[in-house]
Amino acid sequence: MSQNFAGGCACGAIRFECNVDPVVALNCHCRDCQRASGGAYSPIVAFPKVSVQLAGEPRYHKVVGKNGKAIERGFCQSCGSQVTMKWERLADFFGLQAGCLDDPSLYKPAMDVFTASAQPWDHMDPNVQKHVGAPPI
Numbered sequence: 085m086s087q088n089f090a091g092g093c094a095c096g097a098i099r100f101e102c103n104v105d106p107v108v109a110l111n112c113h114c115r116d117c118q119r120a121s122g123g124a125y126s127p128i129v130a131f132p133k134v135s136v137q138l139a140g141e142p143r144y145h146k147v148v149g150k151n152g153k154a155i156e157r158g159f160c161q162s163c164g165s166q167v168t169m170k171w172e173r174l175a176d177f178f179g180l181q182a183g184c185l186d187d188p189s190l191y192k193p194a195m196d197v198f199t200a201s202a203q204p205w206d207h208m209d210p211n212v213q214k215h216v217g218a219p220p221i
Contacts, residue, residue, distance in 0.1 A: 091185040093160035093167050098140035102131045108221055114198035116147050120157050124206035127182035136178045142168050
């Protein structure tokens with residue numbers, strides 16, 4: 085039975101809900117995610133795009149990765165929280181920031197990606213798959 089993944093930004097202007105299991109949950113250690121999150125990585129849970137109901141309008145910031153494909157991060161226009169992600173490479177998926185979940189304990193990362201950019205002070209879980217580059221999805 086699927087969990088209810090619901091959440092939103094800090095001020096409540098953006099809310100999301102999804103009632104299907106995630107396609108993948110991962111920690112992205114790329115430099116773009118480090119800069120956007122202000123931390124060692126971005127914890128992201130990805131769902132089929134058609135399964136996510138989104139209320140509110142994020143403002144998107146687009147970055148083109150080293151592979152030439154765009155990544156768009158959605159931020160609340162009121163409070164600035166990063167809430168969503170869209171990938172040109174994975175156009176059928178929609179990413180949500182795990183920290184924005186109403187119940188963040190639902191987040192169970194299956195892999196660490198772009199570990200080549202991981203910071204030496206970031207102690208990754210040794211029981212989680214590691215990928216030097218992009219996720220194998």
